[in-house]
Amino acid sequence: xxxxxxxxxxxxxxxxxxxxxxxxxxxxxxxxxxxxxxxxxxxxxxxxxxxxxxxxxxxxxxxxxxxxxxxxxxxxxxxxxxxxxxxxxxxxxxxxxxxxxxxxxxxxxxxxxxxxxxxxxxxxxxxxxxxxxxxxxxxxxxxxxxxxxxxxxxxxxxxxxxxxxxxxxxxxxxxxxxxxxxxxxxxxxxxxxxxxxxxxxxxxxxxxxxxxxxxxxxxxxxxxxxxxxxxxxxxxxxxxxxxxxxxxxxxxxxxxxxxxxxxxxxxxxxxxxxxxxxxxxxxxxxxxxxxxxxxxxxxxxxxxxxxxxxxxxxxxxxxxxxxxxxxxxxxxxxxxxxxxxxxxxxxxxxxxxxxxxxxxxxxxxxxxxxxxxxxxxxxxxxxxxxxxxxxxxxxxxxxxxxxxxxxxxxxxxxxxxxxxxxxxxxxxxxxxxxxxxxxxxxxxxxxxxxxxxxxxxxxxxxxxxxxxxxxxxxxxxxxxxxxxxxxxxxxxxxxxxxxxxxxxxxx
Amino acid sequence: xxxxxxxxxxxxxxxxxxxxxxxxxxxxxxxxxxxxxxxxxxxxxxxxxxxxxxxxxxxxxxxxxxxxxxxxxxxxxxxxxxxxxxxxxxxxxxxxxxxxxxxxxxxxxxx
Numbered sequence: 044x045x046x047x048x049x050x051x052x053x054x055x056x057x058x059x060x061x062x063x064x065x066x067x068x069x070x071x072x073x074x075x076x077x078x079x080x081x082x083x084x085x086x087x088x089x090x091x092x093x094x095x096x097x098x099x100x101x102x103x104x105x106x107x108x109x110x111x112x113x114x115x116x117x118x119x120x121x122x123x124x125x126x127x128x129x130x131x132x133x134x135x136x137x138x139x140x141x142x143x144x145x146x147x148x149x150x151x152x153x154x155x156x157x158x159x160x161x162x163x164x165x166x167x168x169x170x171x172x173x174x175x176x177x178x179x180x181x182x183x184x185x186x187x188x189x190x191x192x193x194x195x196x197x198x199x200x201x202x203x204x205x206x207x208x209x210x211x212x213x214x215x216x217x218x219x220x221x222x223x224x225x226x227x228x229x230x231x232x233x234x235x236x237x238x239x240x241x242x243x244x245x246x247x248x249x250x251x252x253x254x255x256x257x258x259x260x261x262x263x264x265x266x267x268x269x270x271x272x273x274x275x276x277x278x279x280x281x282x283x284x285x286x287x288x289x290x291x292x293x294x295x296x297x298x299x300x301x302x303x304x305x306x307x308x309x310x311x312x313x314x315x316x317x318x319x320x321x322x323x324x325x326x327x328x329x330x331x332x333x334x335x336x337x338x339x340x341x342x343x344x345x346x347x348x349x350x351x352x353x354x355x356x357x358x359x360x361x362x363x364x365x366x367x368x369x370x371x372x373x374x375x376x377x378x379x380x381x382x383x384x385x386x387x388x389x390x391x392x393x394x395x396x397x398x399x400x401x402x403x404x405x406x407x408x409x410x411x412x413x414x415x416x417x418x419x420x421x422x423x424x425x426x427x428x429x430x431x432x433x434x435x436x437x438x439x440x441x442x443x444x445x446x447x448x449x450x451x452x453x454x455x456x457x458x459x460x461x462x463x464x465x466x467x468x469x470x471x472x473x474x475x476x477x478x479x480x481x482x483x484x485x486x487x488x489x490x491x492x493x494x495x496x497x498x499x500x501x502x503x504x505x506x507x508x509x510x511x512x513x514x515x516x517x518x519x520x521x522x523x524x525x526x527x528x529x530x531x532x533x534x535x536x537x538x539x540x541x542x543x544x545x546x547x548x549x550x
Numbered sequence: 551x552x553x554x555x556x557x558x559x560x561x562x563x564x565x566x567x568x569x570x571x572x573x574x575x576x577x578x579x580x581x582x583x584x585x586x587x588x589x590x591x592x593x594x595x596x597x598x599x600x601x602x603x604x605x606x607x608x609x610x611x612x613x614x615x616x617x618x619x620x621x622x623x624x625x626x627x628x629x630x631x632x633x634x635x636x637x638x639x640x641x642x643x644x645x646x647x648x649x650x651x652x653x654x655x656x657x658x659x660x661x
Contacts, residue, residue, distance in 0.1 A: 330605065334621040337555055337607070337627065360621050367624045397587030406594075419587050 044277070044317065045190050047450055048170075048185060049324040049509025050350060052156030053190075053379045054182040057149045057174075059106075059199075060124040062117040064131075066140040070112035076134055077107070078209065078232070080223035084109045088143060089165035089174055091197075092117075094130055095228030099208045103127040104197050104218065108174055110161040118149060118174065120199045134227075150179035154321060155354060169315040170193040192275045193247055193282050203284065205247075205274040209233070209322035210241035211286060213314045239534025242443060243269065244292045247316045248283040248309040256300045268298070287311070293543040325355035333364070341368055359389050366398060373400040393422045406545070410494045448475055474505055482513035500530035510518035553657040555607060555618065556583065556626055560567050562633040563611055564594060578602050581616030594626065595644045 044177035064073060074081045079092040084107070092107040103126055105119035119127050131142050132228070146197055152160040153170045162175030168191060195202050195213045204212050209219060209232055221236060226330055244271075247260075248465035253276050261269040269287030276282075291298060296311045319327075348365040352357055366381035379402050384393035400415035452475050458468035473488035503526025510519035523546040530539035558566070566581055582600035585593050600617060602608065607623055609616040618626060630645040 075569075284570045330620065333623060337623060364621055393587035397592050401592045416592065423587055 045186055046324075048186060048190055049156060049321065049354070050328075051183050052152065052154035053184060053187060054150060054156050054160075054478075055178050055184050055187055056179070056181060057151055058119065058121060059118045059149070060121050060146040061121065061147055061149065062124065062128060062131075063103075063143045063145040064115045064117065064140055065113065065143065066138070067113055068138040069115050069140050070109070071141045072135065072138045073107070073117075074223070075116055076131065076226055077224055078214075078219045078223075079107070080220040081107060081109065081115070082223075083326060084521045086111050087163055089118075089163040091214065093209055093214050093218045094127070095226070095232070097228055097231075099210065099228040100206055101204050101209050101212065101214065102130055104204055104214055105168075106174065110163075115261065116145065120201055122199065122201055146279035148178070150175050150177060150181075152179060152352055163416075168196055171321065181440075189275060189277050192273075192284065193316040193493060195245065195247055195284065195316065196210050200226055200273060207286075208235065208241065210235045211243045212247065213245040215241070216314070240289065240536055243286045243288055245284070245286055245314060246292060247314055248285050248298070249306055249312060249316075250281040250283070250309045251279075251370075252281060252282045253279055254307060255307065257283070257305075261287060262299075262301050263291070263298055282316070283309070289534065289536075292530075292536075293527065294533070294540055295547045296543055322358075325351040325358055325361070328354070329358065329361050330432045332361075336364075336368065341372070344368060351544060357388060359392070360386055361389070363386075363398070370398065370402055373405070375406050378402050391421050391422055391425065396422060401407050448478065451475060452473055456519060464491060464495045466492045466502070469495065470499065470502050470505070473502070473509070475510070477505060477509050480512070482509045485509040486513065486515075497503070498529055498533060500526060500533050500535045500538050503529060507542065511545070511549070516549060520546060523549070533549045555623055556616075556628070557630040558609070559630065559632045562631045563614070565633045565642070566616070567612070567614050573599065575599055575628060577641070580606075580608065580617040582617045582619075583631070584619065584622045597642055621656065626630070 064227065066072075067241045070081055073092075077094055078091045079090050081090075081092070084090050086109055089106050089108045092105055093101050094103040096102050103123050105117040105123070105127060108116040108118060110116065117127060128142055128144070130471065135142065150160075150162075151167060152162070152173045152175060153167060155174075157164070157171045157173040160173045160175050161177065162173040163173070164173055165174060167174075168276065191198060197212075197214060198215070204223040209215055209228070215236075219232065221233060255276065257271055257274060257550045259271055260267050262270060268291050269285050272284040272286070274281055274283045285296075289481070293311060294313050294522070298309045298311060300307055300309055303328060328347045328351040332344040332351065335341075335347065336344035345365065345368060348361050348368070352365070355361070362385040366378045366385065369375075369378035370379065379399055382395045382399045385392055386399070396415045396419035400412045400419060403409075403412035403415060421528070439506040451471060455471040455475070458465050459472070462468075469488045470490035473485045473492060476482070476485035476488060486506065486509045489502050491504065491508060496502070503522055507519045507522045507526060510516070510522060522540045527539055527542045527546065530536070530542065553618065569581075573648055579599055580602055582596070582598055584596040584598075586596050587593060603619065604616060605620050607618045607620070609618075628647055630647075632643045634641065634643050634646055
């Protein structure tokens with residue numbers, strides 16, 4: 044999906060409005076007002092950011108472009124321009140800051156296009172991006188609206204975000220830093236975060252059908268579980284930007300929903316919908332290149348490897364593989380060039396020098412070939428040494444781990460002598476036996492832990508792992524379903540999500 | 551995965567099966583073919599037991615699995631794995647029709 048954007052990048056002009064904060068205290072001022080950490084943002088970089096009210100609800104959101112501590116730009120949807128200025132004015136007392144509307148327009152360059160543009164660097168729609176004041180020619184924008192929709196970044200549809208507690212929105216991930224210190228609304232936001240987390244949260248729902256007019260609410264078994272902000276149809280599917288309750292907000296969970304007389308299934312996805320980045324896409328292209336090579340399509344393999352390197356200029360395997368293919372085609376100069384780049388990326392690479400030796404030999408450059416052969420030998424001995432050292436370190440770590448396990452085991456067994464039903468001690472022993480691969484013993488302990496404390500969410504997770512390892516898959520599924528319910532009720536989203544992922548794998 | 555990536559002679563396969571029966575590796579283990587740098591002619595072959603990895607090319611011969619990682623497949627495509635038990639020595643031999651040089655030991659090659 045959206046391969047074109049990943050392979051070729053994207054450039055678009057933004058119609059959002061620019062506000063300039065200028066003055067010796069510009070950074071200090073906005074740092075104290077907003078939810079993200081402006082101080083730690085490097086110059087010529089950008090970040091998402093928000094302003095909240097005292098109840099933690101979003102009043103304004105924007106992209107903050109930091110030129111320096113004395114000059115900062117805020118790029119915001121045009122409907123929020125005056126709201127943002129009014130809000131900033133309200134809290135500007137004695138700081139040396141001027142708030143100015145700036146008429147410059149901005150262009151965004153995403154993906155590989157971002158590498159060739161000057162401006163403010165950051166991440167947008169989960170891709171490397173540059174926001175530039177240069178007037179760039181739009182490129183590859185056909186799918187921009189759909190891509191932005193499913194990646195979840197805030198849009199001009201301000202109703203999705205405004206008035207919502209920031210924890211309930213995707214801006215919590217994009218624009219809130221919990222370590223940066225005080226701002227208006229911070230107390231509420233932090234309390235929610237440190238307790239059970241948000242009661243509702245932004246998600247992208249995927250429906251394998253073309254549906255329209257689904258109303259405003261998400262209804263499951265007659266109960267409202269969330270609300271719909273907007274929907275979009277493409278590639279025979281329907282995607283919904285929505286907010287759903289904690290109980291149902293699990294990655295890849297299938298929801299059985301209804302609207303009027305229509306029943307439909309939706310899969311829950313956290314934003315961004317497409318989670319992989321350029322490096323992952325480069326790996327996919329590399330895999331395709333290898334398959335093409337194995338099927339004797341060397342030219343296609345070369346094309347894909349070149350693209351892979353363009354997307355990820357640090358991809359060592361791509362350089363090596365492409366070089367070897369050129370070598371097979373007797374294009375030795377090109378092969379050597381690639382091996383030189385590999386060697387620059389990884390000075391320890393044995394294969395870079397081995398291959399350079401071979402190709403120089405074929406070109407009749409005997410002395411250079413011998414030099415590289417010596418280097419290859421030196422590098423391989425260095426590698427043997429490092430591997431031996433790593434093995435020694437691993438053995439030491441394993442020994443320490445076993446000693447620690449022994450210590451924990453003795454502690455838990457002492458507790459169990461006093462109280463054989465203690466939940467924590469039974470959990471601890473169950474976890475130890477899982478590590479030791481004694482799954483049946485592990486299951487016994489963990490079942491006791493759950494019997495003693497039916498709300499012990501991590502115990503369900505660990506029990507399901509032991510059940511899977513001992514091939515009791517049906518029982519594992521039951522435990523996972525129970526565990527997911529317990530964990531979501533507790534607000535323990537990490538074990539809940541892990542169990543959900545395991546359940547999907549088992550299904 | 552096509553078995554044409556590498557060829558394995560009947561003799562070599564028989565020897566591999568014997569080793570598998572003797573060592574009895576688990577179902578996630580196979581015989582890994584790989585290429586490493588070094589050797590008197592540059593590149594040399596490696597053959598050892600290994601765990602199946604995510605993107606391995608897997609050649610299956612009954613219970614026997616031969617594994618080749620994607621990068622090694624670029625070097626190994628077209629080779630023939632044979633087993634020789636003559637007077638000149640016993641062991642696995644890689645016959646590489648693409649090899650321009652092979653050293654006397656037969657273990658090292660260049661492409």
